Amino acid sequence: METRRRSIVKAVIWNIIGLICMSVVGYIGTGSLSVGGVMAVVNAALGLTMYFIYERIWSGIQWGRAPAFADGGAHV
Template identity: 70%
Template sequence: METKTRSVVKAVLWNLLGLAVMALVGLIMTGSIAVGGAMALINAALGLSMYFIYERVWDGIEWGRDA
């Protein structure tokens, strides 16, 4: 079983990577650093929340685990 702290650290690191990628995609698509950055921040906030919830739900599911 995973601790809540480990889930949070994993989620934060994953979202930092996603933030960088989304900022780059937003910049390429819009040509604006401000718009690309705003898109990335909104995506990161939503993604972090959803990923943490997703991880906690799966932590409670026993299916597919070895004893």
């Protein structure tokens, strides 16, 4: 299971990538740096929130995980 801190760091890094991409797309689509920037920030805030919730839900789902063993190794 992932820690809350790991989920937050992953979400923030992913959203930085998305912020950059959305800024470029917003600028190309509108021709305005300010409108493109606002679009990117709103998208990043929504994306960060949704990604964090998504990751936390999946961290509690056991389906598809290999069983954990006491010695820490994966036995197949």
